[in-house]
Amino acid sequence: MSFIRDRLPDPVSYFESQGQNPKGPGKWKTMGCTFHGGSDSMRINSTTGTWVCMAGCGARGGDVLAYHMAAHGLDFMSAAKDLGAWVDDGKPSKQQRPKPLPATEAIRVLAFESTLTAIAAGNIAHGVQLTDKDRARLYVAAQRIQTISEAFA
Numbered sequence: 613m614s615f616i617r618d619r620l621p622d623p624v625s626y627f628e629s630q631g632q633n634p635k636g637p638g639k640w641k642t643m644g645c646t647f648h649g650g651s652d653s654m655r656i657n658s659t660t661g662t663w664v665c666m667a668g669c670g671a672r673g674g675d676v677l678a679y680h681m682a683a684h685g686l687d688f689m690s691a692a693k694d695l696g697a698w699v700d701d702g703k704p705s706k707q708q709r710p711k712p713l714p715a716t717e718a719i720r721v722l723a724f725e726s727t728l729t730a731i732a733a734g735n736i737a738h739g740v741q742l743t744d745k746d747r748a749r750l751y752v753a754a755q756r757i758q759t760i761s762e763a764f765a
């Protein structure tokens with residue numbers, strides 16, 4: 613069991629997942645400070661995840677893990693597990709790679725693409741010639757089905 617720093621989420625994505633909206637063109641971005649309620653006093657480093665409140669409430673830390681611990685009152689291990697950076701017996705405690713889309717949406721796409729593919733297969737079985745457009749669309753369907761199958765495998 614160990615902590616794997618590389619598995620910590622990208623700082624900007626992480627802060628966005630916390631309901632924040634880091635803004636600014638440079639490496640250091642501005643967002644609200646949840647610790648004292650300031651609307652734009654928190655500076656975050658979009659590369660390292662370092663965070664510091666400029667309003668003087670004392671909130672600061674070196675990375676998203678420290679932020680997660682402070683914001684949710686978690687210990688190191690719980691926070692690392694929460695962020696998918698804790699590995700048990702060689703397996704991540706949480707799926708590291710995000711799914712490309714929610715499961716319900718994936719089922720909708722699969723249902724549509726597989727129906728389309730089934731209709732095309734039925735046509736081929738009946739000796740109907742597919743047009744180039746049909747073939748191009750089938751290729752897209754095949755790719756979508758494969759992408760979803762791999763993501764949820």
Ligand SMILES: [Zn+2]
Binds near residue numbers: 648650665666
């Ligand atoms: Zn603050």
